[in-house]
Amino acid sequence: MIPQPIPIPIPIPSKSPRVVATSISPTSQTFHDRLRHRDSLAALGAIRQPKVLHPVENEDLKLLLLENISQDAVRYFQAQGFHVDHYSKAFSEDELVERIPQYHAIGIRSKTKITERVIKAATKLLVVGCFCIGTNQVDLFTAAKAGIPVFNSPFSNSRSVAELVVSEIIALSRQLFQRSHEMRAGIWNKQSQGCWEVRGKTLGIVGYGHIGSQLSVLAEALGMRVIFYDVINIMPLGSARQVEKLSVLLGDADFVTLHVPELPETINMISKQELEQMKEGSYLINNARGRVVDIPALIDALKSKHIAGAALDVYPVEPGSNGSPFDDQINTWATTLRDVPNVILTPHIGGSTEEAQRMIGEEVSQALTRYLNYGSTVGSVNFPEVDLRAISAEQGTHVRVCHVHNNQPGVLRQVNDILSPYNVEKQYSDSKGDIAYLLADIADVSPTDVNKLRETISHTSANILTRLLA
Numbered sequence: 001m002i003p004q005p006i007p008i009p010i011p012i013p014s015k016s017p018r019v020v021a022t023s024i025s026p027t028s029q030t031f032h033d034r035l036r037h038r039d040s041l042a043a044l045g046a047i048r049q050p051k052v053l054h055p056v057e058n059e060d061l062k063l064l065l066l067e068n069i070s071q072d073a074v075r076y077f078q079a080q081g082f083h084v085d086h087y088s089k090a091f092s093e094d095e096l097v098e099r100i101p102q103y104h105a106i107g108i109r110s111k112t113k114i115t116e117r118v119i120k121a122a123t124k125l126l127v128v129g130c131f132c133i134g135t136n137q138v139d140l141f142t143a144a145k146a147g148i149p150v151f152n153s154p155f156s157n158s159r160s161v162a163e164l165v166v167s168e169i170i171a172l173s174r175q176l177f178q179r180s181h182e183m184r185a186g187i188w189n190k191q192s193q194g195c196w197e198v199r200g201k202t203l204g205i206v207g208y209g210h211i212g213s214q215l216s217v218l219a220e221a222l223g224m225r226v227i228f229y230d231v232i233n234i235m236p237l238g239s240a241r242q243v244e245k246l247s248v249l250l251g252d253a254d255f256v257t258l259h260v261p262e263l264p265e266t267i268n269m270i271s272k273q274e275l276e277q278m279k280e281g282s283y284l285i286n287n288a289r290g291r292v293v294d295i296p297a298l299i300d301a302l303k304s305k306h307i308a309g310a311a312l313d314v315y316p317v318e319p320g321s322n323g324s325p326f327d328d329q330i331n332t333w334a335t336t337l338r339d340v341p342n343v344i345l346t347p348h349i350g351g352s353t354e355e356a357q358r359m360i361g362e363e364v365s366q367a368l369t370r371y372l373n374y375g376s377t378v379g380s381v382n383f384p385e386v387d388l389r390a391i392s393a394e395q396g397t398h399v400r401v402c403h404v405h406n407n408q409p410g411v412l413r414q415v416n417d418i419l420s421p422y423n424v425e426k427q428y429s430d431s432k433g434d435i436a437y438l439l440a441d442i443a444d445v446s447p448t449d450v451n452k453l454r455e456t457i458s459h460t461s462a463n464i465l466t467r468l469l470a
């Protein structure tokens with residue numbers, strides 16, 4: 001038997017005279033008292049249960065999960081009644097073109113490429129879930145034109161990155177990796193020269209977004225003074241202070257750490273001139289994107305000892321798979337960089353923790369399910385973000401129309417003409433570029449009308465995809 005998802009009750013204040021409003025004091029009632037109270041309100045009809053929606057098409061939904069997406073996500077989808085095929089490897093374009101026509105949803109990480117050719121072959125595909133941060137591996141434009149929203153999980157690993165940076169700050173200032181390498185080579189080299197406590201030192205954070213701001217709090221807890229530079233004015237956390245220019249930060253910080261996105265203006269943001277502006281004996285940390293630092297210039301600054309050490313987690317070109325060499329064939333300076341002392345090199349592991357993977361799995365599987373079952377596109381990277389509040393369980397004959405269409409004049413009039421015999425309880429529409437998306441909840445639609453309604457809306461001139469949920 002397919003397990004049914006458990007609806008989450010939504011309390012709606014009742015106007016019914018049968019219900020006496022009672023204030024619940026958190027001090028006089030336990031959590032269980034409050035749950036019991038809620039249950040008795042539900043029995044009186046004061047709390048409405050949301051209706052669990054499903055696509056009305058007869059066919060069961062099939063999901064293809066690649067690249068070893070977490071088993072938690074598999075269980076979550078199975079609990080929704082979806083059929084899941086799970087593979088630990090990535091599929092090539094040819095494999096995808098062959099297999100994808102049978103699937104309604106696909107979950108990938110960064111190695112599987114969803115190209116125009118794949119999208120054209122994906123005749124049933126409704127949604128793509130990137131169980132990772134980036135979405136470069138998907139042709140987002142073609143997906144949107146085909147009515148396929150793409151979801152990812154951009155910020156689930158912010159804490160993991162921030163914690164890695166804290167460890168790098170301490171490891172660099174204590175030359176930890178160098179001492180450890182020496183010990184592994186059988187060399188005892190106890191020394192304090194050039195090794196520092198981080199307490200009282202200044203951390204300069206470039207980019208005060210999700211990661212930068214988390215790091216700010218952690219660094220202050222270590223007794224560091226925090227300054228940051230960002231292109232927008234941001235309320236500092238704790239005692240951190242925003243500076244107006246990058247050059248001011250570079251000239252003041254003992255540790256400079258980069259947390260900006262890769263944009264045309266951030267490519268080589270730290271180059272020869274900026275390295276010269278950094279304090280003598282300071283450190284550079286890059287966990288953002290590889291092209292943000294001009295690495296040959298950094299190598300020169302390290303060799304001249306102007307920069308005392310660096311930690312790099314990201315590179316302009318990164319090997320495609322584990323076990324691949326990190327050598328001069330992919331980045332011409334790789335061997336030179338590997339030989340510079342007090343440089344920590346990690347293989348893009350900033351966000352790679354069990355916790356982050358679990359959170360990514362939860363966030364993306366919930367986003368996919370919300371789209372498949374409820375039509376919500378909140379969090380999609382290539383679609384207008386549209387959502388409607390839940391239909392309540394008592395509204396048994398309500399259906400939700402999800403209509404993806406070309407963004408052109410006259411569409412809403414056409415669709416609303418079709419809906420005019422019914423009561424449209426609520427509707428919301430938004431557009432992004434060429435794509436527009438309408439959600440509408442329609443009351444009292446008989447089961448025989450449901451397919452007719454979908455057929456008629458599907459035949460409107462701007463239609464890309466029309467689904468009905470009930």
Ligand SMILES: NC(=O)c1ccc[n+]([C@@H]2O[C@H](COP(=O)([O-])OP(=O)(O)OC[C@H]3O[C@@H](n4cnc5c(N)ncnc54)[C@H](O)[C@@H]3O)[C@@H](O)[C@H]2O)c1
Pocket residue numbers: 133154155157158161206207208209210211212229230231232259260261262263265266287288289313314348349350351352
């Ligand atoms: N190493 C890893 O494994 C890993 C993991 C997650 C994220 N990242 C990378 O970390 C970076 C930051 O991620 P986030 O989640 O904090 O992003 P975010 O979008 O939350 O924050 C980025 C901040 O940078 C600022 N910014 C943009 N352009 C700037 C400029 N020219 N100068 C100064 N500030 C600028 C923005 O205003 C924003 O506040 C991204 O490049 C992301 O790809 C790396």
